[in-house]
Amino acid sequence: MDPGFRLDGRYRMERRVGRRGPAEVWCAHDELLARRVAVSLVGVPRSRRALRRRLRDSARAAAALAHPGIVTTFDYGEAEGTDGDALTYVVTEFLSGESLTSRLERGLPSPQEAADVCAQVADALAAVHACGVVHGDLRPGQVFLTADGVKLLGLGVTGAADDADRDEEASRDEEAGRAEDVRALGAILAACAPDPAGGPDPAGGPAELVARCRAPEPGDRPPAAEVARALAARAAETAVLPPAPARRGYRRARRAVVLGAAAAAVLALLLAPLAVILSSLRDSPGGVALAAPPRRSAPPAPAEGPAAAAVPSRSAVPAADARALAVSALARMRREIDLGIAAGEVEPRFGADLAVEVTTLLNEVDGGAPVDLPRRVARLRAVMAGRAPGDVAPGRAAGLSALLAEVPVRP
Numbered sequence: 457m458d459p460g461f462r463l464d465g466r467y468r469m470e471r472r473v474g475r476r477g478p479a480e481v482w483c484a485h486d487e488l489l490a491r492r493v494a495v496s497l498v499g500v501p502r503s504r505r506a507l508r509r510r511l512r513d514s515a516r517a518a519a520a521l522a523h524p525g526i527v528t529t530f531d532y533g534e535a536e537g538t539d540g541d542a543l544t545y546v547v548t549e550f551l552s553g554e555s556l557t558s559r560l561e562r563g564l565p566s567p568q569e570a571a572d573v574c575a576q577v578a579d580a581l582a583a584v585h586a587c588g589v590v591h592g593d594l595r596p597g598q599v600f601l602t603a604d605g606v607k608l609l610g611l612g613v614t615g616a617a618d619d620a621d622r623d624e625e626a627s628r629d630e631e632a633g634r635a636e637d638v639r640a641l642g643a644i645l646a647a648c649a650p651d652p653a654g655g656p657d658p659a660g661g662p663a664e665l666v667a668r669c670r671a672p673e674p675g676d677r678p679p680a681a682e683v684a685r686a687l688a689a690r691a692a693e694t695a696v697l698p699p700a701p702a703r704r705g706y707r708r709a710r711r712a713v714v715l716g717a718a719a720a721a722v723l724a725l726l727l728a729p730l731a732v733i734l735s736s737l738r739d740s741p742g743g744v745a746l747a748a749p750p751r752r753s754a755p756p757a758p759a760e761g762p763a764a765a766a767v768p769s770r771s772a773v774p775a776a777d778a779r780a781l782a783v784s785a786l787a788r789m790r791r792e793i794d795l796g797i798a799a800g801e802v803e804p805r806f807g808a809d810l811a812v813e814v815t816t817l818l819n820e821v822d823g824g825a826p827v828d829l830p831r832r833v834a835r836l837r838a839v840m841a842g843r844a845p846g847d848v849a850p851g852r853a854a855g856l857s858a859l860l861a862e863v864p865v866r867p
Contacts, residue, residue, distance in 0.1 A: 457497070462487075463545060464535050467495055483550060486530075493530060494550045499541045508534070508542060515546045517589045518611040522808065525580030525606050527551065551607055556599035560647060568691070570648040573599070575687035576606035577644060581637055582681040582798065584611065590633030594640035596647060635674035641683060642669025662690070681798050688795070778864045779821060782829065785862035786818040792856055801849035810839060830865040 457480075461469045467484045473494070474481045484495045500508050512532065519529035531547035556573065559565065565573065577599055584591055591598075591610060598610040645666045665686055671677050793811045796802030802810075813836060820827050840848075840857060848856070 457482075463495065463497075463543075464533060467493065467545075467547065469495065484547075486547070492550045494527075494548050496546050496548070498544045500544050502542050508544060511544050514611070517587065518546075521583060521587055521589070521611070523580055523583040524604075525576050526583065526608050526611065551600055551602055553600055553602035553607075556596035556601060556644070556648075559601055560596060564650070565648060567649065571687060571691035573601065573606055574641075574645050574648055575684060575691045577608065578641060578680055578684035578687050579794075580606065580608040581641060582679070582684045584608070585634050585637070585680050588630065590630055591637050591640075592633060594637050594644070596644060599644065632674060634680070635677050638669050638677045638680055638683065639671075639674075641680065642666050642677075645669065645687075685795070685798065688791070692791075779824075782863045783818065783822045785859050786814055786821065789856055789859040790814045790818060792852070792859060796848065796852045796856075799852075801852040803847045806843060806847040810836075813839065829863070833860060833863050833865045836860055 457469060457472075459469055459471055463469065463484070466486065466488050468487055470483045470485060472480060473483050479496045479498045482495045482497065484493050485491075486493045498511065500511065502508075515529060515532040518526070519532070528549045529546060530549070533545055535543040535545065564570070581591065581594065589611070591608070593610045594608075598608065600607040600609055642665075645662065649662050665683065668676070668678050669683060790811060793802060793807050793814065797804055797807040817827070817832050817836070821829070837857075837860060840853065840860070843853070
């Protein structure tokens, strides 16, 4: 295949960016939706119907995984290949960044970076397992680091094609496959944060977690969701939030407050229309703004007279401190939503909707955008109040409402 080739009259191949097993991966342009995508291509003889069916089923399973750490699947199909073969392809989001293998070649990450990356890998793996899917080839080369966080590769067509010849009976043993994935996760943990020579490791520390993940007996290895919770807690302990003037948008905050285990059973196409709906609700510049922190100066003298008495103070908290408090509360609320989903205390679909709204508001406040904060917080309170029975466990709902109450929105 040459650059410029149009796949099914829609995807124009631009350049080949790599190979994953028998699959070629191309950077392409979706001419229908005018966006850059990644296209993975696998040539399969038409006589191998079982393999073609397996590739299709793997693409469907990957598309059903709605998680920020898993590559979004857009399309799947078959085209005419050479010599009468079927050219199976899957279209996904195009990623920019580097693999964890490349990152480790430059040296060991800091403890905070290692905890953050590993927590996100475990988080994504837990979502994969919750959908009844096994990765089967987890390694640093399948972990991709982007500006927006970690993405787990090797699922869908590329993973199924690379593993086409494995024993069918073993492929059906889902429990053994999950245990093997956790063992591989332990190897990634060890590569990112090796034990210091002779250094002490506290109970429940990284060395103990690595040892549990790599236990000789598969039944002694913890579930991926348990590993994700332990790593998220450790990442939160090592995280240090910078002062408000040094913030650089939600990407920095996202690294500081690691997202817990997230929704596993939500359909993959759910988040795209939600993002469109939320973008239409973005406030106009005329709203009440939480602006970037101003230069420190002496507080103005209180105004006197009837006019001053008629205009109440918005808040007793300085603007810079209010902004920092809002960011902290919203970031912790976002993490609590994910932990609630992982613990079965938040219904995945409701949790995904709420998480998108909280994340959008967090991003805008942290970036200093004009935000009508009282109205947006009132909207979040209305969403919580209007939840259906079973959407959120009572204890988790109380915790989310308490965090929302920490956002400083005095009239």
